[in-house]
Amino acid sequence: MTHMKRMTLRYIQLTIISLFFSAAAFAQPGTGGTVAEGIIAVVGENIILKSEVEGNFEALKRQYQQQGLTITKCEVVEDLLMEKLMLHHAEIDSVFVDEGEVDQNIDRRIQALVQQFGGDIQKLEQYYGKSVVVIREEMRDLMRNQLTAQRMQFTITKDVEITPTEVQEFYNSIPEDSLPLINTEVELAQIVVYPAVDPEAEQEAIDKLNELRQRIADGRSFSTMAILYSKDPGSAKNGGLYEGIKRGQFVKEFEAIAFNLQPGEVSEPFRTVYGYHIVQLIEKRGEELDLRHILIPPQISDANLNEARNVMDSIRSAIVSGAITFEEAVEEYSEDDGTRYNNGMLMNPQTGDTKWDVSNLDQAMFYAIQGLEEGDISDPSLWRDEEQKEAFRIIRINAKTEPHRANMRSDYGRLRSIALQEKQSKKMADWINEKIAETYIRVNNNYYNCTFEQNWENESTASSRR
Structure with missing residues (x-):
C-alpha cells in the first residue's frame, strides 16, 4: 500500500474530530509571505491553527487508542491540509452541502453523545461545561466543513469504476503472504x-398517562413527572427534554402530534412503536421545536x-x-x-x-x-x-x-472493494498533486517540523520563503 493510499484512507475513515474544541479567532496571513504566530498552515483562504491541531490530536488519540492504533500530530496536520485543500476547491467548484443535512448530522452526533452519558443531557453539559445549544453551534462549522470535504471527495471519485479483469490483476499483484487474512x-x-401485548396492559399505560396529565394540569411539573415515570432512556433523566427537534427526526405519529401543539399545551396520550406518550410543547421556532415528553410502554x-x-x-x-x-x-x-x-x-x-x-x-x-x-x-x-x-x-x-x-472464489466482493478503493485513492492522489500545484499553500514547520507523505508546498510558495 502506497504512502498516498495510507494517507487517503486515513482521511476517508475520519469522522468529525474535536467537535467541542473552542478554537481561537482566526488570524489572517500576513503580507510578504510571512505566517502569523499560531497558524500552522494556509491553504488558499483556509487556515489551520495550532490550537486546531492540538485539539484534533487529543480527540483522535483517544479514538485510535481504543482501536490499538497510534497517530502523530504530523498526521493530523496532513489530514487537515487535505481537508482544507478540498474545502478550497469545493468553493471554487460550487460544491456545497444543505444546512438541513448539517443539522441532521449534528442531531445524530448529539444523540450519540447523550447516550454515552447514559441518556443524561445534564451530564453531557457538565462534562463540556456548556449547554447543548452552545455545543450544537460550536459543531456547526466543523460539521459543515467535514461534510463539504466528503462531498468533494465523492465528486472527485464518483466516476471511478473497476472491471473484473482489474480485480483479477489487483489480486495477482499481491504476494500470497500479503493477501488479507x-x-x-x-x-x-x-x-x-x-x-x-394484552389490551389490559395497553389501557394501563393510557390510564397512567392520563393521570400524569391531570397532575400536570393541577400544577405539578412536567419535568418532575418525566424524571419519575418516563421510560425513555434518552430524555427521562433530563425531564423528558428534547431541543431543536426538526421534522424527520422522530417517528411520524410523534411528529404529527408535536408539531400541532401550542406552546405550553400537553397532548392527549397517543401511541407510537415505542409505546404511549404525552408531549408538552415548550417553544416553536418555525419548523423547530423544543419539547418534553413522557413515554410509558405497555408492560409485557x-x-x-x-x-x-x-x-x-x-x-x-x-x-x-x-x-x-x-x-x-x-x-x-x-x-x-x-x-x-x-x-x-x-x-x-x-x-x-x-x-x-x-x-x-x-x-x-x-x-x-x-x-x-x-x-x-x-x-x-x-x-x-x-x-x-x-x-x-x-x-x-x-x-x-x-x-x-483472501481468494477470488470466496472473497471476490471484498477484493473488488479493496481494488476499487485502491483505484479511488490513485484518483485522489492525482487530484491532490494537480491542485497543490495551482493552490497557494504555506506550511509553518516551526511548531512540528513534520516530514509529510505529500509535498504540500508548490514551487511558487516555496520560493516566496527564500
Whole structure:
C-alpha cells in the first residue's frame, strides 16, 4: 500500500474530530509571505491553527487508542491540509452541502453523545461545561466543513469504476503472504416473533398517562413527572427534554402530534412503536421545536413472553422436521420488517453484504450461534430490536467459512472493494498533486517540523520563503 493510499484512507475513515474544541479567532496571513504566530498552515483562504491541531490530536488519540492504533500530530496536520485543500476547491467548484443535512448530522452526533452519558443531557453539559445549544453551534462549522470535504471527495471519485479483469490483476499483484487474512465469516438469516401485548396492559399505560396529565394540569411539573415515570432512556433523566427537534427526526405519529401543539399545551396520550406518550410543547421556532415528553410502554407479562417463546419453539421444530422450509417460515411467521422480505437474511451494515466476521458480532448474536455449523438453526433467544422492543428469534447459519487468506472464489466482493478503493485513492492522489500545484499553500514547520507523505508546498510558495 502506497504512502498516498495510507494517507487517503486515513482521511476517508475520519469522522468529525474535536467537535467541542473552542478554537481561537482566526488570524489572517500576513503580507510578504510571512505566517502569523499560531497558524500552522494556509491553504488558499483556509487556515489551520495550532490550537486546531492540538485539539484534533487529543480527540483522535483517544479514538485510535481504543482501536490499538497510534497517530502523530504530523498526521493530523496532513489530514487537515487535505481537508482544507478540498474545502478550497469545493468553493471554487460550487460544491456545497444543505444546512438541513448539517443539522441532521449534528442531531445524530448529539444523540450519540447523550447516550454515552447514559441518556443524561445534564451530564453531557457538565462534562463540556456548556449547554447543548452552545455545543450544537460550536459543531456547526466543523460539521459543515467535514461534510463539504466528503462531498468533494465523492465528486472527485464518483466516476471511478473497476472491471473484473482489474480485480483479477489487483489480486495477482499481491504476494500470497500479503493477501488479507479473513476471519471466520457467516451468513445469517432470522425469524422473529414479538410477544403479544394484552389490551389490559395497553389501557394501563393510557390510564397512567392520563393521570400524569391531570397532575400536570393541577400544577405539578412536567419535568418532575418525566424524571419519575418516563421510560425513555434518552430524555427521562433530563425531564423528558428534547431541543431543536426538526421534522424527520422522530417517528411520524410523534411528529404529527408535536408539531400541532401550542406552546405550553400537553397532548392527549397517543401511541407510537415505542409505546404511549404525552408531549408538552415548550417553544416553536418555525419548523423547530423544543419539547418534553413522557413515554410509558405497555408492560409485557411473563405469560406473553412464554407464549412467544413457545411459538418460536414450534416454528423451529416444524423447520427441523421438514414440515416447512426456513424460507416459508420467514414468509408466514416472521414479524421483522427488515428481514422478512429477504428470506430472513441479515445484511451487514458495515460492509453492505451478507457476510459477518464472527469477531464483530454483538454478544447476543455470538452466543446464539456459538457451536453451530452451516445449516444449523439456533434455539430461540430473547432479543431487543433497534427500538428496544423485546422479541424472540431463531437464527440459521446459511453459510460459514473458516479462517483463510483472501481468494477470488470466496472473497471476490471484498477484493473488488479493496481494488476499487485502491483505484479511488490513485484518483485522489492525482487530484491532490494537480491542485497543490495551482493552490497557494504555506506550511509553518516551526511548531512540528513534520516530514509529510505529500509535498504540500508548490514551487511558487516555496520560493516566496527564500
